[in-house]
Amino acid sequence: MDWEPAHADHSIDSVNILFTFAEPIDGDSFDDLIIPLRRAANAHRFTNRVEGQETAADIPLVPQPGQPVMINIGNVPMTRRVAFQRLADGVVASECSIGVSSFTMWTLRYRRWANFYAELEDLCRAIDGVWPLSQSVKSIRLQYIDRFVSIPGGASHFEVLAEHNPNFLVVPQRDPMAAFHVHNGWFDYDSSPGNRILTNVNIDAGDVRPPQFAGGCRNINFLTLMQFESLSSTLPDPLAQADILHQRLKHLFRQLISSEAAARVGLPE
Structure with a gap:
């Protein structure tokens, strides 16, 4: 071959x-879960924290028949997103992040599913201790x-x-x-x-x-x-x-x- x-x-x-x-996660719960999530992330070497914003899941639009839809970017609601990154050779090799509407994790340095799953499990359980992720995923x-x-x-x-x-x-x-x-x-x-x-x-x-x-x-x-x-x-x-x-x-x-x-x-x- x-x-x-x-x-x-x-x-x-x-x-x-x-x-x-x-x-979506309510504001108080979101603030409270960041600390245990950071601890779990750091335990798996996701040590580079990045704070950002993302658009809310639903942007209210009221279209008028026959008229173009206009979005005023200044009025688009924004929500927090917090990411924890793992660096390798000076680049981001893996990341986990939480927003009010979703949680994601990815890696460019895959080893085995067992390793990826173990990290995912620890991060999800850290969130679950503050906010019921295990009962809230659509x-x-x-x-x-x-x-x-x-x-x-x-x-x-x-x-x-x-x-x-x-x-x-x-x-x-x-x-x-x-x-x-x-x-x-x-x-x-x-x-x-x-x-x-x-x-x-x-x-x-x-x-x-x-x-x-x-x-x-x-x-x-x-x-x-x-x-x-x-x-x-x-x-x-x-x-x-x-x-x-x-x-x-x-x-x-x-x-x-x-x-x-x-x-x-x-x-x-």
């Missing part, structure tokens, strides 16, 4: 998880970006793509060296009654045949995303739901790649 995963023991460039709340979104790199001069992307192309993707079948992009997304209302499941798949492959790229390596990138959303209330046990999302995305990724590529990243048949 003329491709290798982007990293020594896996292909994951980044992972990002987002919890969106059913109702949707959870998990996203992975995986990457494989070819030998210099490029290689056939069919070495990486699954031998039997999943029926939800359309991939060029002729030129094994041509650049391409495919994207598909769908909602599922049946697998979990009362909830909606969103799935997104993006695949990008580069082209190194133009003279300016001669001798370069091709990259093939896989973005896989899944979201659980309650249609009526909140999701039970958000941490357990996050683990289910991880397992489903792992299975989805295995459907996208060849047996040889899967062996390189330790995914079972």
Whole structure:
């Protein structure tokens, strides 16, 4: 095989998880939870604190028939967002952040799901001690970006793509060296009654045949995303739901790649 995963023991460039709340955190609770969250974040080396603002989830608009919608930026309501960052080699490698409407955590230095989950669990429990995050999450979104790199001069992307192309993707079948992009997304209302499941798949492959790229390596990138959303209330046990999302995305990724590529990243048949 003329491709290798982007990293020594896996292909994951980044992972990002987002919890969106059913109702915004009240101001007093938000102030109170920052201290325990900071302690939990610091314990995992998220030591660089950044204060910011974001627009409120709902911007009131009163459209008039036949008239353009005008937004006065000065009147857009803003809310706090506090981030804790982990630096590596002088750049932000990981971050967790809390706003009144959501909590998110991401990393560019992924090791294993067990490590990522342990950090996520500690941070969520710190919030839960002040404000009931575990009872307040309306949707959870998990996203992975995986990457494989070819030998210099490029290689056939069919070495990486699954031998039997999943029926939800359309991939060029002729030129094994041509650049391409495919994207598909769908909602599922049946697998979990009362909830909606969103799935997104993006695949990008580069082209190194133009003279300016001669001798370069091709990259093939896989973005896989899944979201659980309650249609009526909140999701039970958000941490357990996050683990289910991880397992489903792992299975989805295995459907996208060849047996040889899967062996390189330790995914079972």
